[in-house]
Amino acid sequence: MNPIIKEARENYHRALLDSILTVDANGVASNADKSSRLSKEIAKGITDILLAFTQEKSLGQTSGRQFEEINMEFLRNTFPKLSNLRPGSWEIIKLGNNNRVKTSDFSQYEHLAYLSALTKANTELAAVLGNDYMVSPDVIIYRNLCSDEEINTPNPMVDNSVSLATDIRRSNGGKPILHASISAKWTIRSDRAQNSRTEALNLIRNRKGHLPHIVVVTAEPLPSRLASIAMGTGDIDCVYHFALYELIQAVKQAGAEDALEMLNVLISGKRLKDISDLPLDLSV
Numbered sequence: 001m002n003p004i005i006k007e008a009r010e011n012y013h014r015a016l017l018d019s020i021l022t023v024d025a026n027g028v029a030s031n032a033d034k035s036s037r038l039s040k041e042i043a044k045g046i047t048d049i050l051l052a053f054t055q056e057k058s059l060g061q062t063s064g065r066q067f068e069e070i071n072m073e074f075l076r077n078t079f080p081k082l083s084n085l086r087p088g089s090w091e092i093i094k095l096g097n098n099n100r101v102k103t104s105d106f107s108q109y110e111h112l113a114y115l116s117a118l119t120k121a122n123t124e125l126a127a128v129l130g131n132d133y134m135v136s137p138d139v140i141i142y143r144n145l146c147s148d149e150e151i152n153t154p155n156p157m158v159d160n161s162v163s164l165a166t167d168i169r170r171s172n173g174g175k176p177i178l179h180a181s182i183s184a185k186w187t188i189r190s191d192r193a194q195n196s197r198t199e200a201l202n203l204i205r206n207r208k209g210h211l212p213h214i215v216v217v218t219a220e221p222l223p224s225r226l227a228s229i230a231m232g233t234g235d236i237d238c239v240y241h242f243a244l245y246e247l248i249q250a251v252k253q254a255g256a257e258d259a260l261e262m263l264n265v266l267i268s269g270k271r272l273k274d275i276s277d278l279p280l281d282l283s284v
Contacts, residue, residue, distance in 0.1 A: 045250025078279035145170035244274035
């Protein structure tokens with residue numbers, strides 16, 4: 001029997017190969033930058049290792065949305081099965097701007113709904129505060145609240161005289177707790193590289209209470225572009241590559257020593273990991 005995460009990783013790649021990870025008639029992979037020889041070579045190397053079939057490239061917007069969906073399914077197939085490490089009632093959903101669920105629906109950010117209402121009603125206040133405090137991550141994991149019966153099993157822990165402000169207790173009337181924000185970036189281009197950092201900083205600055213995990217998942221083939229978002233600490237927990245093991249092999253095959261050195265720096269510095277590491281990291 002295959003380990004669950006190993007099998008989920010294989011299914012994850014299969015889903016990508018059946019949809020957005022394609023190779024066009026000119027031999028260019030769909031996650032490659034056509035203007036970069038090295039990007040095309042590494043991306044093609046990864047798809048060759050993953051046994052991609054020749055197909056036409058998907059449209060950019062569609063690729064982004066499908067990448068979010070596939071990452072969400074990967075997490076649904078893995079993270080809840082780690083209940084021995086991280087027990088709880090979990091929900092994993094694709095958020096986006098059109099979802100009825102918003103960041104303000106969670107305990108750490110519920111005050112943002114009030115702030116949004118104030119700025120809509122007062123144009124002067126809106127001009128001062130702006131609206132960049134509202135964040136819509138691509139995929140989120142949140143924890144449902146616990147009943148007193150759950151909390152008091154197997155030992156009596158609370159009654160109506162204590163623990164009246166804790167977020168996890170359903171009887172306190174709070175909202176679910178945001179556990180993780182996952183930004184899914186099919187590629188990282190220079191004009192979009194910092195979007196995930198901006199989202200992360202807003203989540204950090206505007207929270208009340210526990211900070212959720214903040215991560216980026218990407219299929220970007222160029223180590224230099226991965227470094228543009230993975231380098232540094234304080235905002236993003238870590239960047240996860242959709243096929244890191246295959247990326248390493250493809251960079252070696254390309255003979256790109258500088259790119260391989262950069263990749264090693266990111267990996268040894270714990271700034272870049274494989275998608276298979278994500279469920280276990282989220283269990284911490």
